Amino acid sequence: MSDGNTQGGRTGPLIHLANNPISLIGVVLTTTGGVAWLFLLPAYLGGQEHPYLDLLTVLALPAVFFLGLLLIPLGIRIREKRERRTGAYPSFFPPVSWKSQAFRRLVIFAGAATFANIIIGAHLSYSAAEYMNSTSFCGESCHVMKPEFEAYKTSTHSQVDCVECHIGPGAGSYVAAKLNGVNQLVGMLTGGYSRPIPAPVHNLADGNVLCGRCHATQTFAGDRLKVIGKFSEDEANTPAYTVLLMRIGGGSEGIGIHGAHLAPGVKIEYRSDPARSEIPWVRRTDASGKIVEYVTEEWAAAQQADYELRAMDCTDCHNRPAHPFDLPSRAVDRALSAAQIDRSLPNLKQKALEILTAEYASSEEAAASIPAKLSAFYESELPDVAAEKKAQIEQAGEVLSRIFARNVSPEMNISWGAYPNHIGHESFPGCFRCHDDTHSTPEGETISQDCGSCHEMVALEEEQPEVLNLLGVARTD
Numbered sequence: 001m002s003d004g005n006t007q008g009g010r011t012g013p014l015i016h017l018a019n020n021p022i023s024l025i026g027v028v029l030t031t032t033g034g035v036a037w038l039f040l041l042p043a044y045l046g047g048q049e050h051p052y053l054d055l056l057t058v059l060a061l062p063a064v065f066f067l068g069l070l071l072i073p074l075g076i077r078i079r080e081k082r083e084r085r086t087g088a089y090p091s092f093f094p095p096v097s098w099k100s101q102a103f104r105r106l107v108i109f110a111g112a113a114t115f116a117n118i119i120i121g122a123h124l125s126y127s128a129a130e131y132m133n134s135t136s137f138c139g140e141s142c143h144v145m146k147p148e149f150e151a152y153k154t155s156t157h158s159q160v161d162c163v164e165c166h167i168g169p170g171a172g173s174y175v176a177a178k179l180n181g182v183n184q185l186v187g188m189l190t191g192g193y194s195r196p197i198p199a200p201v202h203n204l205a206d207g208n209v210l211c212g213r214c215h216a217t218q219t220f221a222g223d224r225l226k227v228i229g230k231f232s233e234d235e236a237n238t239p240a241y242t243v244l245l246m247r248i249g250g251g252s253e254g255i256g257i258h259g260a261h262l263a264p265g266v267k268i269e270y271r272s273d274p275a276r277s278e279i280p281w282v283r284r285t286d287a288s289g290k291i292v293e294y295v296t297e298e299w300a301a302a303q304q305a306d307y308e309l310r311a312m313d314c315t316d317c318h319n320r321p322a323h324p325f326d327l328p329s330r331a332v333d334r335a336l337s338a339a340q341i342d343r344s345l346p347n348l349k350q351k352a353l354e355i356l357t358a359e360y361a362s363s364e365e366a367a368a369s370i371p372a373k374l375s376a377f378y379e380s381e382l383p384d385v386a387a388e389k390k391a392q393i394e395q396a397g398e399v400l401s402r403i404f405a406r407n408v409s410p411e412m413n414i415s416w417g418a419y420p421n422h423i424g425h426e427s428f429p430g431c432f433r434c435h436d437d438t439h440s441t442p443e444g445e446t447i448s449q450d451c452g453s454c455h456e457m458v459a460l461e462e463e464q465p466e467v468l469n470l471l472g473v474a475r476t477d
Contacts (some may be wrong), residue, residue, distance in 0.1 A: 013093055018072065019105060020079045027110050033065030039303030049275040138162040142184070144193055147409040148323045154406060157322035164213075165322065168205025176203065195413040200276055200319060206311035208262070211321075223256075225250055228339035230461065235348035237336065237343050240461035247454055257454050261312060265289065270434070271307035276316070277420060279433045281307065282447065287422075294439035294447050317422050317430070325419040327427050328356045331403045340399050346385060351377050352400055356416075363411060366404050371397025 021364075076165030079322030083089035097105060134201060139162070146296060157165075167177045180203065187193035204210075224246045232238040249256015272279045280299040285291050311314075326334065332352045335341045343350065355373045360366035374397040378386035386393065408414055420428040429436075431454070439447045451457070459465035 016074055018073045022075030022078060023072045024075070024109060029064050029068030029071065031110070033062065043071065058246055072111075078370075135162050138166075142188060144188055144195075144412065147152075147412055147414050148197065150406045151320075151323040151325055155322045155324055158263075162289060162322075165210050166201070166204065170208065173205060179317055195411075196409070196418055197412070199419055200315070202274075202308075204315065205313035207318075211314040211318070222248055225458075227244060230333050231336050231343070231349045233347075233353065235346045237345075237347075237349045238463065239336075239343070240463055241459060241465050242457075242461050243459040243465050243467055244362065245456040245458055247452075247456070260453070261317075262314075268312040269309065270312060270316075271304070271309050272433075273307060275420075276308075276310075276422075277429065277433065280439075282434055287384055292441060292445070294434075294441055294445075296438050296440075320419060320421045320423075323419070324421060325407050325414075325417075326403070328353050328403075328407075330427060331407060332356070332400075335399050335403065341396045342389065345378075345389060345392060345396060346382060348396065352396075356400060360404075360408075360410055363405060363409060366403050366408070366410070370401045370404055374400060384448040 033401045060304070079090065107447070128400075135149075135152070139145055139152065153161075167173050184193070226244045226246050228242045228244070230240045234241065246258040249259035260266075265285075267285040269285075270279045271281040280296040281300055281304075282294045283291060284294075295351065315321075331343075332349055336343055336349070341352075351374065355370055355377075358369075358373075360369060371394065374394055375386070378389075378393050407415060420430075422430040422433070425431045425435075432449070434447050435449045437446050437449045458467050
């Protein structure tokens with residue numbers, strides 16, 4: 001780049017040519033990537049667990065740094081070619097010293113960019129990682145995830161960050177998740193996203209690994225009492241309680257549900273449709289290495305290549321641990337069992353189901369209409385109750401409105417039952433996807449549907465189960 005007629009040596013032409021927008025942008029990017037990387041490196045090497053720290057330190061910031069390095073010579077080359085073509089290339093370059101305006105300008109710009117990045121850039125880089133790690137980023141920044149976020153807030157995992165389950169361990173998982181996030185961002189901006197959001201998440205990491213980080217083998221083991229409250233659609237909202245002794249098993253507490261499916265050495269594989277609601281083929285390998293295959297009559301005639309092969313893990317049964325969606329009757333029963341709604345309100349269960357299952361054009365319309373409809377019912381049909389229990393009716397209306405908002409979204413085409421829950425078999429097939437006595441071996445052995453394998457019936461839909469009084473257990477779900 002030097003023609004030999006300079007007093008500035010080799011650096012004179014470089015300083016002159018580097019004063020161009022492309023190279024200066026490269027200086028900014030290089031200092032940004034370099035400074036932020038130096039600030040994040042101690043945390044990375046120190047082994048701090050942060051789902052986005054690896055992504056920033058290993059991938060994003062080095063990419064920014066090297067892009068800047070590429071732009072600096074690119075800008076120099078483009079300016080040199082342009083000036084030589086137009087005859088503007090200087091024949092004389094002043095000595096490289098502080099007296100040179102071009103040299104001063106370049107040094108001041110690089111220094112200012114570096115200083116600004118030390119003060120601002122590094123902090124913002126880690127702050128951005130912290131924000132992307134938050135549930136508010138996942139649930140509120142992307143409006144299409146609002147229904148899942150509403151369900152998450154009332155789940156038993158509401159204190160667990162989204163990234164803890166949705167991003168597996170290792171930098172590869174982070175990169176895959178963020179590339180998938182780019183597709184989701186494009187879909188959100190263009191409106192090209194599915195309504196409702198498809199489930200299950202097929203690229204979710206192994207559930208045994210994800211769940212195992214918090215739930216040790218013995219966490220859910222032994223036998224546990226489960227109380228299910230139901231209320232009739234009559235004037236008195238008559239309660240009925242079912243009490244089950246659940247054979248959880250696992251660990252050193254016997255076989256039970258967990259032991260049969262996830263004991264050491266046991267491996268269960270299956271083929272299913274994309275929704276994992278139809279499972280026509282199951283293969284079980286026990287701890288001794290014995291393999292048994294079970295198929296339905298429809299399996300031979302099915303398009304077997306259309307069925308996903310999958311190794312069973314926790315999420316095949318616990319498929320909605322952080323985003324549970326209820327059916328209307330179950331949701332109202334839960335609210336009544338928890339005394340969120342006054343059960344003394346006549347015909348409440350029946351009217352609540354009628355209001356909740358009505359059609360609403362939007363979430364806003366539902367939020368306004370549901371409490372109004374409940375109040376209007378009592379004012380027109382039971383005016384004495386409306387006057388006496390006005391506060392209880394208003395509270396019930398608010399609770400029903402929240403139930404609807406948590407389970408239904410007209411904007412996302414999410415209706416009642418859009419997201420099946422595979423735990424149990426009351427509302428959805430769940431366990432009966434396999435345990436239906438139709439999956440059999442060539443010898444006629446079937447996957448058992450023996451109720452006693454999973455639970456013992458202590459009381460069945462009794463209004464006042466004696467066992468609860470004996471054990472001092474509150475009659476709540």
